[in-house]
Amino acid sequence: MADWLSPAEWDAVRLSLRVALWATVFSLPVGILVAYALARWRFPGREALNVLVHLPLIMPPVVTGYLLLLAFGTRGPVGGFLDSVLGFTFAFRWTGAALAAGVMAFPFMVRAVRLSIEAVDPKLEQAASTLGASRIWVFMTVTLPLILPGMIAGTVLTFAKGMGEFGATITFVSNIPGQTQTIPLAIDLLLETPGGEARAARLAGLSILLAATALALSEWISRRVAARVGGA
Amino acid sequence: MLEVSVRHVFRSFSVDVAFRAPPGVTVLFGRSGSGKTTIINAVAGLLMPDAGRIASGDWTLLDTRRGIRLKPHRRRLGYIFQEGRLFPHLTVRQNLAYGAWFAPKGAPREDMGRVVDLLGIGHLLDRRPGALSGGEKQRVAIGRALLSAPRLILADEPLAALDEARKAEILPFLERLRDEVNVPILYVSHSATEVARLATTVVALDAGRVIREGPAAEVLGDPAVLPAGAREAGAILTATVAAHHDDGLSELDAGGISLFVPRVSQTPGTAMRVRIAAHDVILSRGRPDGLSALNILPGVVSEIRSGAGPGAIVAVDTGAGRLLARITQRSARALALAPGTEAHAIVKTVSVAPSDIGGGETTAVLS
Numbered sequence: 001m002a003d004w005l006s007p008a009e010w011d012a013v014r015l016s017l018r019v020a021l022w023a024t025v026f027s028l029p030v031g032i033l034v035a036y037a038l039a040r041w042r043f044p045g046r047e048a049l050n051v052l053v054h055l056p057l058i059m060p061p062v063v064t065g066y067l068l069l070l071a072f073g074t075r076g077p078v079g080g081f082l083d084s085v086l087g088f089t090f091a092f093r094w095t096g097a098a099l100a101a102g103v104m105a106f107p108f109m110v111r112a113v114r115l116s117i118e119a120v121d122p123k124l125e126q127a128a129s130t131l132g133a134s135r136i137w138v139f140m141t142v143t144l145p146l147i148l149p150g151m152i153a154g155t156v157l158t159f160a161k162g163m164g165e166f167g168a169t170i171t172f173v174s175n176i177p178g179q180t181q182t183i184p185l186a187i188d189l190l191l192e193t194p195g196g197e198a199r200a201a202r203l204a205g206l207s208i209l210l211a212a213t214a215l216a217l218s219e220w221i222s223r224r225v226a227a228r229v230g231g232a
Numbered sequence: 233m234l235e236v237s238v239r240h241v242f243r244s245f246s247v248d249v250a251f252r253a254p255p256g257v258t259v260l261f262g263r264s265g266s267g268k269t270t271i272i273n274a275v276a277g278l279l280m281p282d283a284g285r286i287a288s289g290d291w292t293l294l295d296t297r298r299g300i301r302l303k304p305h306r307r308r309l310g311y312i313f314q315e316g317r318l319f320p321h322l323t324v325r326q327n328l329a330y331g332a333w334f335a336p337k338g339a340p341r342e343d344m345g346r347v348v349d350l351l352g353i354g355h356l357l358d359r360r361p362g363a364l365s366g367g368e369k370q371r372v373a374i375g376r377a378l379l380s381a382p383r384l385i386l387a388d389e390p391l392a393a394l395d396e397a398r399k400a401e402i403l404p405f406l407e408r409l410r411d412e413v414n415v416p417i418l419y420v421s422h423s424a425t426e427v428a429r430l431a432t433t434v435v436a437l438d439a440g441r442v443i444r445e446g447p448a449a450e451v452l453g454d455p456a457v458l459p460a461g462a463r464e465a466g467a468i469l470t471a472t473v474a475a476h477h478d479d480g481l482s483e484l485d486a487g488g489i490s491l492f493v494p495r496v497s498q499t500p501g502t503a504m505r506v507r508i509a510a511h512d513v514i515l516s517r518g519r520p521d522g523l524s525a526l527n528i529l530p531g532v533v534s535e536i537r538s539g540a541g542p543g544a545i546v547a548v549d550t551g552a553g554r555l556l557a558r559i560t561q562r563s564a565r566a567l568a569l570a571p572g573t574e575a576h577a578i579v580k581t582v583s584v585a586p587s588d589i590g591g592g593e594t595t596a597v598l599s
Contacts (some may be wrong), residue, residue, distance in 0.1 A: 131380045133334055
């Protein structure tokens with residue numbers, strides 16, 4: 001079974017899973033905060049934040065990758081600081097691939113969570129506050145359980161997007177086997193290698209399988225959660 | 233005693249009120265748009281008024297002059313909303329326990345089992361709100377508010393979203409709440425029936441101002457105060473059940489005078505309050521003879537109030553209490569009615585609506 005893919009290809013699969021996982025883990029809390037702010041708060045710069053979040057969805061991925069390179073490259077303002085002060089590097093590392101995947105998938109996370117927050121009746125949150133719950137408790141005990149389906153949808157979308165991100169990743173961290181070569185980058189390389197088409201097809205099939213599994217899993221969880229929240 | 237003064241200006245409407253809510257049920261009574269919900273939300277802290285003070289003894293919820301504005305979750309209130317607002321993701325049991333969890337550990341609190349019995353919701357505990365009927369939801373909402381160890385219960389038209397049958401189902405629970413639970417209740421309503429059944433004190437509101445406040449029987453017996461309009465006018469009599477008769481009637485004793493009403497379920501000796509709608513009362517100068525109506529109460533006219541239309545509201549003090557009669561101005565002239573005139577108030581037994589008869593308080597209504 002393990003012979004089905006070459007060691008380098010297994011590396012790509014493992015790397016893709018790791019990149020997508022970390023991209024999702026970081027996107028979820030930040031995504032909830034941003035979605036909540038956009039859905040519920042009125043503050044100056046709200047429209048600007050909304051545009052910023054959605055930019056990766058609209059811009060060519062290569063531009064996102066380029067901007068990431070400018071900001072988070074070793075000589076960029078943020079990347080330089082992290083590299084010299086904390087010894088943490090994004091450039092040409094799997095961490096950079098995870099950052100690119102997270103940024104590209106972020107709009108999906110925010111949209112899914114925001115829609116579900118907007119569907120929560122603020123009157124329920126008011127009721128909770130009159131019963132003695134502070135804002136943070138209202139959020140933990142009322143808002144969060146009610147937006148669970150949206151969180152799951154956002155998580156799956158982010159994970160799937162993280163598995164498949166190509167343009168921003170290859171621009172930002174290049175295509176380095178074992179370091180930044182996720183499944184789509186490996187497929188890209190194989191397609192340019194004479195006689196690599198069969199192996200590219202296997203990887204393509206595998207990524208379809210992974211995506212379909214993730215989607216089915218999320219549908220199943222969402223249905224169970226929705227049944228709980230919806231009563232009966 | 234809760235003291236409330238609230239001033240708040242909206243774009244096209246302003247509220248400027250001050251009133252006191254003694255123990256028992258204080259009903260904010262008025263038409264929609266009279267400012268009732270604004271006031272109750274200011275008490276709950278869901279609306280921060282421009283200026284005001286809400287306090288009971290040394291317990292201050294709001295005092296804009298001293299810069300005190302407690303957050304809603306620090307006010308220790310039980311708020312019963314019109315639409316229930318139960319948490320859909322929690323079971324009935326978890327909904328009931330929600331408020332108790334946030335209450336201070338030492339706070340005097342109701343026993344869950346007692347409240348569940350009082351409201352008859354024992355069989356619903358493991359269900360979720362989605363599987364409850366409107367009446368059941370509202371009973372759970374009452375229980376949830378009660379179990380949060382509140383120092384004050386707020387209710388914003390808790391029956392308005394229910395049909396007549398469900399209202400009749402919940403009203404007795406609210407009466408028991410008033411009579412058996414030692415927490416003051418501030419209750420918003422535009423229904424004369426609910427006011428008559430529940431109110432200890434009435435604060436009548438119109439266009440954001442208090443037009444009259446006082447004990448329920450006094451305010452409702454004042455022909456000048458018709459917060460819900462002349463059609464809804466009616467006085468309340470307090471009585472005790474004297475006897476049940478075989479012909480489907482119950483006999484009540486109101487200040488020594490017998491009052492026949494459609495059969496009630498309460499046992500003899502129980503205190504009752506009966507709302508007599510003004511449009512159901514006929515006046516006669518002499519004692520009528522050969523009349524089918526069973527209740528003929530002799531009294532003296534105390535006040536006549538003519539409206540803009542053809543009608544007039546006449547207040548008659550009888551031995552059973554003050555009654556209001558809605559008659560035409562023409563009849564008032566024909567009978568030469570004036571303050572001090574003797575008159576008989578005639579009330580048909582069948583015109584007394586069962587929903588207008590309810591359990592009374594153990595404490596006196598007229599304090």
